[in-house]
Amino acid sequence: MHNIDTSTSTSSNTAGALPILLKSLRLPTILDIWQQTLQQAEREGWNYTKFLSVLFEHELETKNRKKIKTLLKKSELPPGKSLATFDFSQVQNLNRAKIDDLASNTNWVRQAENILIFGPSGVGKSHLSAAIGFALIEQNIKVLFTSTTKLVQNLQASRKDCTLPAALAKLNKYEVIILDDIGYVRKDEAETHVLFELIAERYEQRSLIITSNQPFSEWDSIFATNSMTIAAIDRLIHHSTIFEITSESYRKKHALTKQI
Numbered sequence: 001m002h003n004i005d006t007s008t009s010t011s012s013n014t015a016g017a018l019p020i021l022l023k024s025l026r027l028p029t030i031l032d033i034w035q036q037t038l039q040q041a042e043r044e045g046w047n048y049t050k051f052l053s054v055l056f057e058h059e060l061e062t063k064n065r066k067k068i069k070t071l072l073k074k075s076e077l078p079p080g081k082s083l084a085t086f087d088f089s090q091v092q093n094l095n096r097a098k099i100d101d102l103a104s105n106t107n108w109v110r111q112a113e114n115i116l117i118f119g120p121s122g123v124g125k126s127h128l129s130a131a132i133g134f135a136l137i138e139q140n141i142k143v144l145f146t147s148t149t150k151l152v153q154n155l156q157a158s159r160k161d162c163t164l165p166a167a168l169a170k171l172n173k174y175e176v177i178i179l180d181d182i183g184y185v186r187k188d189e190a191e192t193h194v195l196f197e198l199i200a201e202r203y204e205q206r207s208l209i210i211t212s213n214q215p216f217s218e219w220d221s222i223f224a225t226n227s228m229t230i231a232a233i234d235r236l237i238h239h240s241t242i243f244e245i246t247s248e249s250y251r252k253k254h255a256l257t258k259q260i
Contacts, residue, residue, distance in 0.1 A: 029062040030055045064140070071137045077145045081130035091124060091245050099128070102241065103135035108207065109175050114236055115209040119245030125211035128243075129178045132209060136176055144174040148182040148195070148210075155194035164194065168201050176207045183214040185222050192224040196232050203235040210236065 022031040034055060041051045083103060088096050102108060102115065115132065117125045133143040158167035171177060185195060202208055214221065216233050223229040 027059055029059040033058055067140060068137060071140070071142060072134075075133060075137055075143045075145055077130050077133055077137075077143070078126070081127045082134050083131045086124060086127055086131050093246055094128075094243060098241065099132070099243075103132050104139075106136065106139055106141055108241070109136065109141055112202070112204050112207055112239065114207055114240040116236060116240055116242045117209070117211045117245065118215060118243065119211075119213065121213050123245045125213075125245060126180050128245075129180065129209045129211050133176065133178050141176060142174045143176045143178065144171070145178040146180065147184070148179040149184050149186075151177075151179065151198070152185055152191045152195050155198060156191050159194055164197070168198065171198070172201065172206055174206070176209060177202070178209040178211075180211050182210050182212045183218075183222065187221055187224060192222070192228065196223065196228055199232050199235055204239065208236070 018034065019031060022028075022034070037051065037055055037058075040046075041054075046054075083099070088094060108115075115129070117129055119125050130145055133145055137143050155164060155167055158164045182195075185191060199208070212219075219229050219233060220226060223232060
């Protein structure tokens with residue numbers, strides 16, 4: 001294949017029109033770098049295929065970074081909560097290999113499966129769920145992190161405004177919703193119903209990551225009726241991975257350390 005040659009007048013005319021074409025095609029990165037990349041191609045004797053590949057690789061990388069930045073902003077994930085900052089040495093019963101697999105392999109998201117994380121307050125449930133969410137966003141998965149109480153209150157407001165179907169449809173745009181601290185939802189019939197509707201709406205359609213300081217046996221304190229509790233749990237565990245953290249509270253350990 002021939003090396004790049006820009007010596008002809010035709011090439012000069014084309015170069016003059018190129019910025020206009022790149023703007024029209026919305027390729028800002030190529031617009032910024034094509035001239036220096038062309039100079040490098042001429043120095044190193046690239047063929048046309050390599051020249052174009054380098055340009056489009058840079059464009060794709062820039063677009064991907066911008067997309068991830070946008071996804072991260074919309075996710076409402078707490079900052080600094082990644083797997084790199086999670087102290088696995090404090091929760092030795094946690095399957096690190098399984099966590100890493102869920103964070104790096106998005107098949108479970110494509111199959112609308114769930115992750116349920118149980119444990120007492122202060123053991124890192126929220127951190128772990130957010131860390132998995134952050135890893136998913138880096139793979140262009142749309143994630144929303146929210147306290148369950150906040151989301152339920154918003155859905156209840158939508159119900160009162162007769163806009164609940166629209167609100168649920170908007171939430172369905174997120175491939176993964178992280179419901180933090182489901183155990184703090186008040187046992188109120190109206191709030192319980194919207195929470196159940198969210199779970200039912202996403203069943204086998206979209207994924208949930210749920211953290212809870214209460215085992216399933218205590219979820220009667222969340223839902224209004226026993227039948228609703230059973231139906232909610234049944235939908236959640238049908239396609240799910242369950243983790244139970246039995247470690248002592250990080251916050252308690254940190255407080256004791258400061259007192260020493």
